[in-house]
Amino acid sequence: MRVSFVKMHGLGNDFIVLDARENALPQFSQATIRALADRREGIGCDQFIILEPHESATCRMRIFNCDGTQVEACGNAARAVGLLLGKPAQIVTSGGTIETRPDAAGISVDMGRPRLExxxxxxxxxxxxxxxxxxxxxxxxxxxxxxxxxxxxxxxxxxxxxxxxxxxxxxxxxxxxxxxxxxxxxxxxxxxxxxxxxxxxxxxxxxxxxxxxxxxxxxxxxxxxxxxxxxxxxxxxxxxxxxxxxxRIIMSGPATEAFRGSFDPADFA
CATH class of the missing domain: 3.10.310.10 (Diaminopimelate Epimerase; Chain A, domain 1)
Structure with a gap:
């Protein structure tokens, strides 16, 4: 099967975004994510993003660094996903629930309260x-x-x-x-x-x-x-x-869609 993606960035911090809200995707190993993130032989990205359905929010966002490790949050990716959704949204991450909405600067994100302990x-x-x-x-x-x-x-x-x-x-x-x-x-x-x-x-x-x-x-x-x-x-x-x-912290800034495409996961296994 081929998997559709959107390549996006926030101030040059770039992402491969996959939308699995309606159609389930295959599991991606760390090795596959690293191969897709490679800038010479893959699509290239800093973070690999998967959007999934959520029962009480607009969506869940799973975030993987280019080395294949999963992380809790990504502010620039939140703005990119907010742009992709095109409306005020609640996005659940491993680091908590964040809210995005379009504004004059591009997308604003309510990042919640910082932890200082x-x-x-x-x-x-x-x-x-x-x-x-x-x-x-x-x-x-x-x-x-x-x-x-x-x-x-x-x-x-x-x-x-x-x-x-x-x-x-x-x-x-x-x-x-x-x-x-x-x-x-x-x-x-x-x-x-x-x-x-x-x-x-x-x-x-x-x-x-x-x-x-x-x-x-x-x-x-x-x-x-x-x-x-x-x-x-x-x-x-x-x-x-x-x-x-x-x-609560409010972050505002631009997000950009670069291009769209598709890939066969078997090519990057």
Missing amino acids: WEAIPLAYPMDTLTMPVGWEELEQPCAVNVGNPHVIFFVEDNDAIRLDTLGPLIEQDELFPDKINVNVATIEDRDTIRMRVWERGAGLTRACGTGACATAVAAMRRNLTDRDVTVHLPGGPLSIRWKEDG
Whole structure:
């Protein structure tokens, strides 16, 4: 059988999206997902997304990184799926239920409330998540935030100067993080502007990360480095992040459909 897909991206963070809401799909192994995600011999993506029916929401979204591992949430993918659905929607993920709706910036996503407790990140042992007493070479005293996905955030003078391609995997796989970790390096430009880069667990360097932008904004706000409504500039472009007084995070930004096609899973087994 051939499987239809939609190739989409949010600020260059790209996805293969499969819609299984009406017709069931075959199971995809980690090896098959890795082959499909390969940019030379497959379709190419950072994340592989499957939409499934849900009894009380618009749909369920399952998210796999390009290495085939399943993850809890993806903010950019949520915007892409929101665009695909074309109307306000409730989307169930392993990290919780999120709500999307079209807006002037493209798609806004209610990402829910961040988790700040050490055991919710999770960390291997108790410590303050606002200013963690740990470091890796020049990266020290990060903040940890879970926004469906776990993130550790380092505030630095120039995030472009950080060797994230080498420090990212080192920190991602540290024993302090039993579920591994996404690594963000951020520079505060002013009270409403942040520049950041991200190393995503299971995906590496990506051009944008929605949960990373949310986590970084929350970390900056917790440290009183910014106001509660900021623009986060990533290599792929900007996202607007607002941390409401009720604790919920609203992320707004563009999403794009690149092309549609189909494939035979047997070609990638």
